[in-house]
Amino acid sequence: MSYQCIEFSIKEGVATLTLNRPETLNSFNVKMHEEVWEALDRLMRDDKVRCLLITGRGRGFSAGQDLSERRPGPNGEAPDLGQSLEVYYNPLVRRLRSLPMPVICAVNGVAAGAGANLALNCDIVLAARSASFIQAFCKLGLVPDSGGTWLLPRLVGRARARGLALLGDRINAEQAEAWGLIWKVVDDEHLMQEAMALSRHLSTQPTQGLAYIKQALEAAEGNDMDAQLDLERDLQRAAGRSEDYREGVAAFKEKRTPSFTGK
Incomplete structure (x- = not known):
């Protein structure tokens, strides 16, 4: 266009x-x-x-x-x-x-x-x-x-x-x-x-994880500590199921640079 x-x-x-x-x-x-x-x-x-x-x-x-x-x-x-x-x-x-x-x-x-x-x-x-x-x-x-x-x-x-x-x-x-x-x-x-x-x-980093960080920081402006702790728990649970988390852990163990896909 x-x-x-x-x-x-x-x-x-x-x-x-x-x-x-x-x-x-x-x-x-x-x-x-x-x-x-x-x-x-x-x-x-x-x-x-x-x-x-x-x-x-x-x-x-x-x-x-x-x-x-x-x-x-x-x-x-x-x-x-x-x-x-x-x-x-x-x-x-x-x-x-x-x-x-x-x-x-x-x-x-x-x-x-x-x-x-x-x-x-x-x-x-x-x-x-x-x-x-x-x-x-x-x-x-x-x-x-x-x-x-x-x-x-x-x-x-x-x-x-x-x-x-x-x-x-x-x-x-x-x-x-x-x-x-x-x-x-x-x-x-x-x-x-x-x-x-x-x-x-x-653009080479774990994009989904970065999106969760943005979401958490945005919510923190209006949340009290208890609400933020609950949100961090929920976002961390989702992040831990991502392909990028698995890749990050594997790269750490193998002492190599991770190859994140953003998913």
Whole structure:
């Protein structure tokens, strides 16, 4: 399938999704949402895909929503921004977080508004040294969306979350790393090389087990200790029945590198 707003490819177990509207800093319009959704459908139909890498084309990762699609109507009626979240952003966030494989994000430039929060919803975020993150919503009288109000306090704590959300200040990649907002800063010229190396590594790992880890960590945000212990028991029981567990144990005993199939 040919795309207008994204690039999408699958190679060596890694699906690479590149936002491709560089003239708008990869801001999201309806067409981009539709193409991203179709690409996610496509990777889920391919059982060889064991990791997803997301990045952006040009000098920015994503500036969030394309505001030209959210202007008042011809009679001055306000756009329904809640509907935009209900139809597009919220389903995308839920789907990214629930994918049964690691999701890596390589932030190649500015990530603002929903663009920042979509990046932060990925499992591991690498950022170019020149990248920056902006919770730009307050500049427009809006609320951080795409999970922003849930993510920020958990990633950086209450005080910093409120500062980021209420002030809308730009923070650079080094500060984002120091605050625990992202995993790692990488020199610009090495960003994609390191992101791809990480993605290829993860695509060789026990994918089902990694999916169980994601499920456990996600549930931990709302569980008490007893509920989490029960979940760990149930997931460990399922993981122990996987082909990858058998392979991992055999490789350990035979002192060789395991060859995981992701099953």
